[in-house]
Amino acid sequence: MDELEELYQEIVLEHNRKPRNFRKMDDPTCTSHGFNPFCGDTITLYMTLDEDVVTDVSFEAAGCAISKASASLMTQAVKGRTVDEAQATFGKFHNLVTNGANGGEDDESLGDLVVLAGVRSFPTRIKCATLSWHALRGALEGEETVSTE
Amino acid sequence: MISKTAKALDVQALRADFPILERVVNGKPLVYLDNAATTQKPRSVIQSLVDYYENYNANVHRGVHTLSMEATDMTEAARKRVADFINAPEPETVIWTRNATEGMNIVAHSWGRGNIEPGDEIVTTPMEHHSNLVPWQEIASERGASLRFIPLSDDGTLDLSDLDAIITERTKLLAFTHASNSLGTINPAKLLTEKAHAVGATVLVDGAQSVPHMPVDVEDIGCDFLSFSGHKMMGPTGIGALYAKRELLEGMEPFLTGGEMVLQVSYEKASWADLPWKFEAGTPNIADSIGMGAAVDYLSALGMENVREHEKRITEYALERFKEIEEVDVFGPEDPELRGGVVSFHNEDVHPHDLGTFLDQQGIAVRTGHHCTMPLMSKLGVVATARASFYVYNTEQEIDALVDGIKGALRYFGNGLA
Numbered sequence: 001m002d003e004l005e006e007l008y009q010e011i012v013l014e015h016n017r018k019p020r021n022f023r024k025m026d027d028p029t030c031t032s033h034g035f036n037p038f039c040g041d042t043i044t045l046y047m048t049l050d051e052d053v054v055t056d057v058s059f060e061a062a063g064c065a066i067s068k069a070s071a072s073l074m075t076q077a078v079k080g081r082t083v084d085e086a087q088a089t090f091g092k093f094h095n096l097v098t099n100g101a102n103g104g105e106d107d108e109s110l111g112d113l114v115v116l117a118g119v120r121s122f123p124t125r126i127k128c129a130t131l132s133w134h135a136l137r138g139a140l141e142g143e144e145t146v147s148t149e
Numbered sequence: 150m151i152s153k154t155a156k157a158l159d160v161q162a163l164r165a166d167f168p169i170l171e172r173v174v175n176g177k178p179l180v181y182l183d184n185a186a187t188t189q190k191p192r193s194v195i196q197s198l199v200d201y202y203e204n205y206n207a208n209v210h211r212g213v214h215t216l217s218m219e220a221t222d223m224t225e226a227a228r229k230r231v232a233d234f235i236n237a238p239e240p241e242t243v244i245w246t247r248n249a250t251e252g253m254n255i256v257a258h259s260w261g262r263g264n265i266e267p268g269d270e271i272v273t274t275p276m277e278h279h280s281n282l283v284p285w286q287e288i289a290s291e292r293g294a295s296l297r298f299i300p301l302s303d304d305g306t307l308d309l310s311d312l313d314a315i316i317t318e319r320t321k322l323l324a325f326t327h328a329s330n331s332l333g334t335i336n337p338a339k340l341l342t343e344k345a346h347a348v349g350a351t352v353l354v355d356g357a358q359s360v361p362h363m364p365v366d367v368e369d370i371g372c373d374f375l376s377f378s379g380h381k382m383m384g385p386t387g388i389g390a391l392y393a394k395r396e397l398l399e400g401m402e403p404f405l406t407g408g409e410m411v412l413q414v415s416y417e418k419a420s421w422a423d424l425p426w427k428f429e430a431g432t433p434n435i436a437d438s439i440g441m442g443a444a445v446d447y448l449s450a451l452g453m454e455n456v457r458e459h460e461k462r463i464t465e466y467a468l469e470r471f472k473e474i475e476e477v478d479v480f481g482p483e484d485p486e487l488r489g490g491v492v493s494f495h496n497e498d499v500h501p502h503d504l505g506t507f508l509d510q511q512g513i514a515v516r517t518g519h520h521c522t523m524p525l526m527s528k529l530g531v532v533a534t535a536r537a538s539f540y541v542y543n544t545e546q547e548i549d550a551l552v553d554g555i556k557g558a559l560r561y562f563g564n565g566l567a
């Protein structure tokens with residue numbers, strides 16, 4: 001597979017065309033705006049929490065295929081999880097996009113998110129993949145705006 | 150302005166002067182279309198740097214030894230060639246800077262601080278690069294002055310219909326870009342300068358995108374300041390030039406102080422050296438100034454009329470070919486007379502960043518993003534565009550590769566329709 005196809009796997013392209021949970025939320029528990037000054041991509045992330053469980057998560061974004069698909073995949077990955085699980089997933093995901101897949105337990109627990117492993121070969125695009133996760137963390141930690149810089 | 154004297158350049162022959170154009174990127178021959186960001190360097194420029202470091206590297210001024218005198222002569226000769234290139238009346242009116250940005254900042258700090266008063270207006274345009282906007286925001290807020298903008302028409306040119314209401318007795322400075330790095334628009338520098346001078350305002354022209362690409366004559370335009378970068382005109386990075394009228398430079402305080410820029414120093418005070426050195430504190434960028442001189446020699450040998458003519462033809466060809474891709478919006482004036490070799494474009498379904506990565510896989514270098522013109526991007530209703538920008542070594546075949554690449558990207562990312 002060439003690097004381009006590894007970056008833009010079919011699942012990525014498909015999530016870009018039809019992002020999941022791509023909507024404004026009316027009464028979120030918390031929200032955060034993410035901004036990538038490098039390319040101008042923006043995201044607004046909305047979350048509903050029940051105690052420490054993420055019961056709903058959605059986003060609105062203007063950005064590239066990687067940032068949109070990553071956000072879409074993220075919403076699927078964290079819905080129904082606890083806040084701690086979501087934060088831990090971010091750690092593993094960050095490792096995946098900076099160091100690549102390692103074929104171990106971490107990869108398995110990331111599920112569909114591993115399709116973004118190809119980002120590693122494109123250092124300028126790593127922040128595209130992590131923007132939505134920064135916004136997620138911002139929302140959980142009460143930061144209204146976060147930047148990837 | 151087509152000069153009758155313009156002659157067609159032998160592009161294939163001159164490409165051989167640029168070693169980097171031989172490069173293969175991701176398995177494909179490099180198609181370099183990011184010239185508004187920085188240009189490639191001919192062998193003569195590269196060689197001038199090697200020659201300096203191998204043969205007469207020494208600190209300049211006040212050295213009595215041979216190498217120091219040679220280095221001094223070479224950098225001053227380069228200054229003279231840069232001055233001649235923009236038809237500055239004397240070399241002392243050309244100050245070495247690091248880049249266009251530094252030149253604009255010298256004007257803001259040395260001239261702006263001493264001349265902008267509370268209530269004054271600084272007039273500029275909506276298409277400025279951040280480097281000719283942010284310094285004026287800073288000075289305006291510091292001095293209690295305000296910024297005003299000449300509006301933009303839908304075609305990407307300035308709307309001059311209400312100019313007399315914008316450039317008024319209150320205008321202290323008119324600062325505008327001669328050519329836009331985002332839209333390609335070439336602004337009527339002479340006309341704007343005349344308007345500003347008629348109300349007693351001072352004029353700063355950002356020449357970063359004009360001096361490298363067309364004949365620019367400061368005496369003809371009549372501007373008070375012109376700032377530009379060496380690296381955007383085949384020269385090295387880290388060197389640029391600021392032209393200013395002598396009377397203005399004489400009335401300005403230096404921006405940086407220290408060695409090389411003083412006449413006499415006691416423990417209590419110092420007096421300033423003559424122009425241009427008053428504005429060149431510390432050891433200057435000797436090597437790169439010589440490299441910028443070599444770049445000017447190269448461009449002068451091609452003839453700036455011919456450079457402009459080639460770029461106009463390439464741009465016209467690109468605009469024509471872009472018409473085939475209906476899904477893509479192209480910004481900026483349609484008339485090639487009114488635009489430089491810059492084509493910014495946008496498509497709803499393919500983000501510029503994805504397009505940039507896709508094209509890079511085919512060896513095609515374009516810039517994607519806001520091009521340091523964030524306010525303009527929001528005016529255009531986009532967060533970013535992709536931008537192809539041309540120079541004298543670009544060919545129609547390279548435009549074809551770009552257009553094919555864009556079509557490929559639309560198929561790849563689009564809804565599988567195209």
Ligand SMILES: Cc1ncc(COP(=O)(O)O)c(C=O)c1O
Nearest residue numbers: 248249250278280330357358378
């Ligand atoms: C119109 C314009 N002005 C100023 C600049 C700043 O040039 P530099 O970064 O070399 O200072 C640029 C560079 O992109 C430009 O395009």
